[in-house]
Amino acid sequence: MPSDSAEYTRKKAFFERTLTIYGRKPALEALRDSKLQCQTLHLAESNRSGGIIAELTRAANERGIPVQFHNRQALSRISRNGKQDQGVALDILCPAFRSLQTYLEELPTLRQQRILALDGISNPQNLGMLLRSATAGNIDAVLWSRKGNAALGPLVTKASAGTLYRAPLVTCDSLAAALQQLRQSGVDICSLRADASQSLFDHQPQSHVAYVLGNETDGVSSEVNALATTGLCIPMNNAVESLNVAVTASLIAFAQHFQAGR
Amino acid sequence: MPSDSAEYTRKKAFFERTLTIYGRKPALEALRDSKLQCQTLHLAESNRSGGIIAELTRAANERGIPVQFHNRQALSRISRNGKQDQGVALDILCPAFRSLQTYLEELPTLRQQRILALDGISNPQNLGMLLRSATAGNIDAVLWSRKGNAALGPLVTKASAGTLYRAPLVTCDSLAAALQQLRQSGVDICSLRADASQSLFDHQPQSHVAYVLGNETDGVSSEVNALATTGLCIPMNNAVESLNVAVTASLIAFAQHFQAGR
Structure with missing residues (x-):
């Protein structure tokens, strides 16, 4: 159906332009850079609240960026680097990718x-x-x-x-x-x-x-x-x-x- | 006296073209590079003989490069980095300096x-x-x-x-x-x-x-x-x-x- 095909094209364009970064500090820096088009903040359910996790959530909320919670394994799949992601990943739209x-x-x-x-x-x-x-x-x-x-x-x-x-x-x-x-x-x-x-x-x-x-x-x-x-x-x-x-x-x-x- | 002046000019030209490197491995690599004009190998008297110190001495001897021994303090003055010189310094002639x-x-x-x-x-x-x-x-x-x-x-x-x-x-x-x-x-x-x-x-x-x-x-x-x-x-x-x-x-x-x- 044409609508499915349009939806597929839209999703494809979105995914190929999305870079997922990981790590607490890099994600916080990116969220605070108003020039960057941040899409979704991904957090592991196992993260302790407070500290930098609270700062990340606040920074995302202030910019109206959705926050999604995942189990550790799902987060590793999103970050593609479970060893170094520190339970945090962030999708950023890169317009020229x-x-x-x-x-x-x-x-x-x-x-x-x-x-x-x-x-x-x-x-x-x-x-x-x-x-x-x-x-x-x-x-x-x-x-x-x-x-x-x-x-x-x-x-x-x-x-x-x-x-x-x-x-x-x-x-x-x-x-x-x-x-x-x-x-x-x-x-x-x-x-x-x-x-x-x-x-x-x-x-x-x-x-x-x-x-x-x-x-x-x-x-x-x-x-x-x-x-x-x-x-x-x-x-x-x-x-x-x-x-x-x-x-x-x-x-x-x-x-x-x-x-x-x- | 003219001969003193000529001697001074010669020494000055030598010193401004000499780079003193330090560290055991860097000195050994330089001694083994036949393209480099190594001048003098400086060793601290406190170095244990054998191992890489023996290799350094052998490499210098093979190329006819003089080896001088110094107390630790004098070697620090030569290397200008007593903390990292590992008791080894090497003068290299850099023709374009x-x-x-x-x-x-x-x-x-x-x-x-x-x-x-x-x-x-x-x-x-x-x-x-x-x-x-x-x-x-x-x-x-x-x-x-x-x-x-x-x-x-x-x-x-x-x-x-x-x-x-x-x-x-x-x-x-x-x-x-x-x-x-x-x-x-x-x-x-x-x-x-x-x-x-x-x-x-x-x-x-x-x-x-x-x-x-x-x-x-x-x-x-x-x-x-x-x-x-x-x-x-x-x-x-x-x-x-x-x-x-x-x-x-x-x-x-x-x-x-x-x-x-x-």
């Missing part, structure tokens, strides 16, 4: 896209810093796979200086499968690698482009390199072998600014 | 210089990352004051991915006094600050230029801002207020690459 499926559907209508694709960014500080620069610079989508990259936990939020909630994040399960789909949709796949002969600074993309950033130690995986249409390097002085991955991401994010400024 | 005095003397003979000046970079990881990007990119000097910035300890070395030893570091005591001297020598002082109206990306320096990067929380200090000839901002999307300071440094370090690539 979307699933790969949604992004692929939108792609034909979008102007030339600049995508950062993350192939094993394991350090949460690097991931947070990268999201901060991508959100500030000219990046239309950060393709983040659940598998292989650091989880979107408190360390990432902190290193992102809170910009994670505004980041243009496209979520998928496996990066290689996602890049295959993007390639079929006309996206050039550029792999950042030290042994490439073409410089990032000379590269002028003619279509949608995804820049793949690899793991801090091992670089881009061979599986993903096999999918790449182009390899790009960053020329370096003084025999420096590589840059921090968040720095590389930032150079890509701000490349157009420099070029426009000439 | 120099004092502000030496740099000011060389300045009239140098091509247009691009300097990064550090006004309170307190996080060792940021400092290390910044040095890595500066060494890899187009930066002629990183002006680092002993006062106000993180010390050049093991966390900085690690975050620099070992590039600290090759960094073009200019050392001084106080940044404000150093910038005053640079300004008198014809260096433009550009302060990176969010409230500036001119964009970094539109700025084309006509002479030597020092870009001042401020503290992670407080930005450039008012004392240093008062010395600046120009304020520069980085335009950002999505209401992001600032970038990580090492990212800002990296954009400056690679600006010319982008511009040349067009």
Whole structure:
């Protein structure tokens, strides 16, 4: 029935834009940040009332945010981190988050896209810093796979200086499968690698482009390199072998600014 | 006497290019890195022989590096960190280090210089990352004051991915006094600050230029801002207020690459 289908689409859009954070202090900070669209506060029934739990409930009530109580096991499922959630989880609406499926559907209508694709960014500080620069610079989508990259936990939020909630994040399960789909949709796949002969600074993309950033130690995986249409390097002085991955991401994010400024 | 003066100049050049690192593992790693010019291994007489101390001595002997023994107090003076030196210090020659005095003397003979000046970079990881990007990119000097910035300890070395030893570091005591001297020598002082109206990306320096990067929380200090000839901002999307300071440094370090690539 059409109404069921509309309801499904609405729910899907809601879920793919919802980030669930956990922990007492992070949840309280988020509830007190009026710029954030907090959806639902989830509490374990086993939490002792009073103290910070009372503060959390008060902060939610003041903003008219619903509070739901769950048994410990159900809360673990919501937070996805029962060991560190401290009996508290909070759903936050992130307007620029979307699933790969949604992004692929939108792609034909979008102007030339600049995508950062993350192939094993394991350090949460690097991931947070990268999201901060991508959100500030000219990046239309950060393709983040659940598998292989650091989880979107408190360390990432902190290193992102809170910009994670505004980041243009496209979520998928496996990066290689996602890049295959993007390639079929006309996206050039550029792999950042030290042994490439073409410089990032000379590269002028003619279509949608995804820049793949690899793991801090091992670089881009061979599986993903096999999918790449182009390899790009960053020329370096003084025999420096590589840059921090968040720095590389930032150079890509701000490349157009420099070029426009000439 | 001329020979005394020549001796003094030689010693001065040696000392300003020597970085003394400390700690057993960091010293052993450095001794085993054939690319590093290790000068002298300093050991506390109180160290028990055997174990890693024997390994250190063996590694130094194999490379013909002199080993000196000191009482605990003297070793603390050499390492400048008696609490964490573990009775081990190592002098490393860093060919691109120099004092502000030496740099000011060389300045009239140098091509247009691009300097990064550090006004309170307190996080060792940021400092290390910044040095890595500066060494890899187009930066002629990183002006680092002993006062106000993180010390050049093991966390900085690690975050620099070992590039600290090759960094073009200019050392001084106080940044404000150093910038005053640079300004008198014809260096433009550009302060990176969010409230500036001119964009970094539109700025084309006509002479030597020092870009001042401020503290992670407080930005450039008012004392240093008062010395600046120009304020520069980085335009950002999505209401992001600032970038990580090492990212800002990296954009400056690679600006010319982008511009040349067009």
